[in-house]
Amino acid sequence: xxxxxxxxxxxxxxxxxxxxxxxxxxxxxxxxxxxxxxxxxxxxxxxxxxxxxxxxxxxxxxxxxxxxxxxxxxxxxxxxxxxxxxxxxxxxxxxxxxxxxxxxxxxxxxxxxxxxxxxxxxxxxxxxxxxxxxxxxxxxxxxxxxxxxxxxxxxxxxxxxxxxxxxxxxxxxxxxxxxxxxxxxxxxxxxxxxxxxxxxxxxxxxxx
Amino acid sequence: xxxxxxxxxxxxxxxxxxxxxxxxxxxxxxxxxxxxxxxxxxxxxxxxxxxxxxxxxxxxxxxxxxxxxxxxxxxxxxxxxxxxxxxxxxxxxxxxxxxxxxxxxxxxxxxxxxxxxxxxxxxxxxxxxxxxxxxxxxxxxxxxxxxxxxxxxxxxxxxxxxxxxxxxxxxxxxxxxxxxxxxxxxxxxxxxxxxxxxxxxxxxxxxxxxxxxxxxxxxxxxxxxxxxxxxxxxxxxxxxxxxxxxxxxxxxxxxxxxxxxxxxxxxxxxxxxxxxxxxxxxxxxxxxxxxxxxxxxxxxxxx
Numbered sequence: 001x002x003x004x005x006x007x008x009x010x011x012x013x014x015x016x017x018x019x020x021x022x023x024x025x026x027x028x029x030x031x032x033x034x035x036x037x038x039x040x041x042x043x044x045x046x047x048x049x050x051x052x053x054x055x056x057x058x059x060x061x062x063x064x065x066x067x068x069x070x071x072x073x074x075x076x077x078x079x080x081x082x083x084x085x086x087x088x089x090x091x092x093x094x095x096x097x098x099x100x101x102x103x104x105x106x107x108x109x110x111x112x113x114x115x116x117x118x119x120x121x122x123x124x125x126x127x128x129x130x131x132x133x134x135x136x137x138x139x140x141x142x143x144x145x146x147x148x149x150x151x152x153x154x155x156x157x158x159x160x161x162x163x164x165x166x167x168x169x170x171x172x173x174x175x176x177x178x179x180x181x182x183x184x185x186x187x188x189x190x191x192x193x194x195x196x197x198x199x200x201x202x203x204x205x206x207x208x
Numbered sequence: 209x210x211x212x213x214x215x216x217x218x219x220x221x222x223x224x225x226x227x228x229x230x231x232x233x234x235x236x237x238x239x240x241x242x243x244x245x246x247x248x249x250x251x252x253x254x255x256x257x258x259x260x261x262x263x264x265x266x267x268x269x270x271x272x273x274x275x276x277x278x279x280x281x282x283x284x285x286x287x288x289x290x291x292x293x294x295x296x297x298x299x300x301x302x303x304x305x306x307x308x309x310x311x312x313x314x315x316x317x318x319x320x321x322x323x324x325x326x327x328x329x330x331x332x333x334x335x336x337x338x339x340x341x342x343x344x345x346x347x348x349x350x351x352x353x354x355x356x357x358x359x360x361x362x363x364x365x366x367x368x369x370x371x372x373x374x375x376x377x378x379x380x381x382x383x384x385x386x387x388x389x390x391x392x393x394x395x396x397x398x399x400x401x402x403x404x405x406x407x408x409x410x411x412x413x414x415x416x417x418x419x420x421x422x423x424x425x426x427x428x429x430x431x432x433x434x435x436x437x438x439x440x441x442x443x444x445x446x447x448x449x450x451x452x453x454x455x456x457x458x459x460x461x462x463x464x465x466x467x468x469x470x471x472x473x474x475x476x477x478x479x480x481x482x483x484x485x486x487x488x489x490x491x492x493x494x495x496x497x498x499x500x501x502x503x504x505x506x507x508x509x510x511x
Contacts, residue, residue, distance in 0.1 A: 030245070032386070061413075065248075065383045065420040070450050074498075075506045095354055103388050194447050196497040 008161030037088035092124035247284035
């Protein structure tokens with residue numbers, strides 16, 4: 001299995017995976033939230049990571065290990081049957097203008113990359129999310145972060161080699177619609193599930 | 209903190225009010241009593257009462273409490289115009305009031321005028337050095353400015369004065385956790401367990417922190433606190449049951465080099481099987497489509 005030249009990968013995120021994570025952040029506006037990315041290396045091009053789904057994890061106490069461990073076990077278990085695995089991590093900071101990757105995000109990113117070395121961290125970009133409502137945003141409202149040669153996480157700039165792409169170009173339009181209709185009220189995460197197992201972290205029917 | 213019964217009651221009332229079934233004032237009172245943050249709903253329903261002269265006068269003196277509640281909710285939703293109006297009404301009714309002064313300072317916070325807000329709080333504190341709400345707003349400002357260490361410092365000083373404030377201990381624990389300062393967070397939960405030993409959530413949180421710090425001794429302790437949580441909740445807490453299973457697996461892993469007697473002393477196989485069985489039973493009853501998944505997950509945690 002090789003990578004694109006110099007480890008420059010394309011991360012292609014599907015509409016559902018993308019929107020689910022943003023809606024989750026909007027449901028818990030006053031907290032930091034996180035989630036995992038699910039997918040695989042593209043069978044057609046091993047320089048592309050396909051992020052086909054996502055699972056929103058927590059909206060409180062992100063730094064605790066037991067709920068995280070249980071989640072990762074359950075999520076891997078579920079998706080392995082579809083030939084998919086956990087391929088990355090999503091994080092949204094508590095504060096609007098906080099663009100740093102915190103220790104928790106890096107630790108979880110490190111853990112995931114032990115199993116999937118190309119795993120990225122996607123960080124919610126609040127300024128872009130705000131611009132979305134003004135219809136001015138075409139690119140994903142997330143910041144791509146990858147591990148560099150010295151194994152440190154760094155934010156990928158516009159001129160960086162790796163790229164985050166929206167698989168469906170209309171994803172931001174659909175996202176804006178959902179935000180207007182307050183769809184974020186319907187998103188369930190693993191935190192909700194652990195408090196009440198009838199709540200399904202797979203969010204079936206969210207986009208019906 | 210809110211119990212499940214209280215939350216259900218609140219949600220039912222909320223649905224009723226949302227569907228124009230009346231009960232807005234009861235809803236607003238309940239939100240106030242439970243100290244829950246539902247600012248959009250409070251703003252919507254509170255405003256509709258305040259903007260209706262008949263409903264407003266029907267409240268009598270409660271009108272002013274409602275103004276305060278709506279002002280705070282409006283600030284949370286960044287509807288600063290509404291907040292300003294409520295505060296003006298309160299200023300007119302209670303000129304020179306310190307309680308209104310607090311709201312004015314809160315509005316400065318909402319506008320992002322941190323320096324002015326800090327000054328306002330400092331001067332309010334001069335007259336009321338023991339006003340708990342003002343101390344806490346200063347902690348909140350530090351948090352908002354992205355200075356968690358300052359927030360921790362302020363909150364620690366606050367707790368030296370008001371050591372019975374459980375919410376403050378919890379907030380401090382969460383601040384420490386956000387900085388991954390697990391031992392300090394553990395200390396906070398220890399204080400909470402000492403002062404309120406029958407509240408299961410503190411035992412659960414403490415267990416989670418101990419497990420996260422790691423090491424055989426801590427995980428054995430964590431298991432005890434998960435067990436205490438199960439005891440206090442009549443076996444109904446899924447997180448605690450899963451915690452037992454995680455501990456069993458972790459202890460087994462960490463004990464690999466040890467001899468058999470040591471391993472047997474730390475293992476608690478019946479506890480583990482009972483916890484796993486309880487989890488499966490719960491999923492069978494309430495989330496049968498996830499039963500296979502959780503059984504598989506539990507199997508992977510078996511020694």
